[in-house]
Amino acid sequence: MARLGLERTIWETVIRRASVEAIRGNNPLLHGGQLQSVRIQSQLAAKFSEDTVFSVAQLNRYGQCPFKFFMTNVLRATPAQEKADELDAAEQGDLYHEVLRKLFESVGTKVDIAWRASVPERLDKLLDEAWVRWDGEDANRRHQGRERALQERMRAMLHKWWQFEEGQLAERQGVVIPKYLEWSFGFPLEEGVASTSFEHSVSLGSLRMRGRIDRIDTTADERFLLYDYKSRSIPQGQSQGYDFQLQLYTAVVQQALLPNSKLAAAMYYSIEGVEQKGTVIKGAADDLGFGRRRKVSEEEWVRKVDGAINLAKVYRQSMQSGAFPVAPRVPLSHCARVCEFRHVCRFDPVQNARSEEFEGDE
Numbered sequence: 001m002a003r004l005g006l007e008r009t010i011w012e013t014v015i016r017r018a019s020v021e022a023i024r025g026n027n028p029l030l031h032g033g034q035l036q037s038v039r040i041q042s043q044l045a046a047k048f049s050e051d052t053v054f055s056v057a058q059l060n061r062y063g064q065c066p067f068k069f070f071m072t073n074v075l076r077a078t079p080a081q082e083k084a085d086e087l088d089a090a091e092q093g094d095l096y097h098e099v100l101r102k103l104f105e106s107v108g109t110k111v112d113i114a115w116r117a118s119v120p121e122r123l124d125k126l127l128d129e130a131w132v133r134w135d136g137e138d139a140n141r142r143h144q145g146r147e148r149a150l151q152e153r154m155r156a157m158l159h160k161w162w163q164f165e166e167g168q169l170a171e172r173q174g175v176v177i178p179k180y181l182e183w184s185f186g187f188p189l190e191e192g193v194a195s196t197s198f199e200h201s202v203s204l205g206s207l208r209m210r211g212r213i214d215r216i217d218t219t220a221d222e223r224f225l226l227y228d229y230k231s232r233s234i235p236q237g238q239s240q241g242y243d244f245q246l247q248l249y250t251a252v253v254q255q256a257l258l259p260n261s262k263l264a265a266a267m268y269y270s271i272e273g274v275e276q277k278g279t280v281i282k283g284a285a286d287d288l289g290f291g292r293r294r295k296v297s298e299e300e301w302v303r304k305v306d307g308a309i310n311l312a313k314v315y316r317q318s319m320q321s322g323a324f325p326v327a328p329r330v331p332l333s334h335c336a337r338v339c340e341f342r343h344v345c346r347f348d349p350v351q352n353a354r355s356e357e358f359e360g361d362e
């Protein structure tokens with residue numbers, strides 16, 4: 001009997017799914033990520049109102065794929081994860097951030113030759129100290145052989161990164177100083193954040209923001225360089241327009257931290273990849289060793305920042321109206337292999353193309 005009950009449940013599920021697919025076949029917009037209930041829409045309007053404080057990561061996530069945003073920020077679904085024996089990617093990123101913050105906190109008032117010469121030894125010490133703390137937090141993960149190998153790998157990466165960084169600092173010696181490290185806004189103040197950080201959010205027009213900026217270098221003549229560290233790859237989406245972290249962070253800094261300063265460059269900075277990608281401003285960055293890197297005019301950058309703020313507001317309106325379509329702008333390889341929701345989102349490139357056609361016909 002129990003077996004019959006199970007079979008019945010399975011068949012009911014199959015029939016229900018088949019009927020949904022039949023409806024989607026006639027109208028791909030139905031069951032396509034648009035929440036129709038007026039009651040739910042009014043709840044969403046309150047949840048994503050002008051009083052809501054957004055992080056750039058949330059807005060970028062909506063830009064990458066509204067359905068992914070729905071899973072994480074509306075349903076608050078968290079994929080099950082097995083406890084790893086060694087540091088996962090996020091923990092490795094935290095460790096790199098901590099080492100670099102402490103390294104640059106030791107600079108003092110000038111990046112001079114003596115400080116530069118001390119860096120390799122400082123990196124080793126900072127990494128070892130951070131490692132001991134991590135190790136002490138979870139003794140169950142002490143698989144000594146693998147752990148040691150990972151630690152040495154990260155050490156080698158930090159030294160490789162320093163070779164590149166030292167070249168840049170040497171070129172800019174006396175001109176720039178890494179001044180604000182882990183500068184945050186809209187978060188509770190805690191140990192390790194820059195003392196200039198503040199707890200309140202920053203408003204860009206009607207958009208309230210919170211965030212943490214990894215590093216801001218300044219010059220004596222009031223220019224600044226903004227960096228966002230990544231452990232490995234630099235996010236795609238800057239040129240496609242769905243990643244606007246650097247634009248929004250620049251606007252926040254110019255409004256709340258350095259109102260009299262000009263942006264010279266805003267860059268993603270991969271530690272292991274030893275590369276930087278972002279925007280360098282013509283004129284403002286000419287003497288800062290950016291070589292033949294493509295530069296944009298200040299006016300062009302201001303247009304991009306304004307565009308990013310406006311796009312973020314459009315996203316907010318879409319969230320309020322319940323629009324969470326399965327419409328990824330990330331590469332399909334991300335859907336196929338990386339996204340933690342790939343098993344539940346029913347992403348179908350053919351179906352998506354049909355939805356776009358259908359919307360165009362309306």
Ligand code: SF4
Nearest residue numbers: 065335339342345347
């Ligand atoms: S797999 Fe792709 S379409 Fe599905 S939620 Fe993730 S990013 Fe969106």
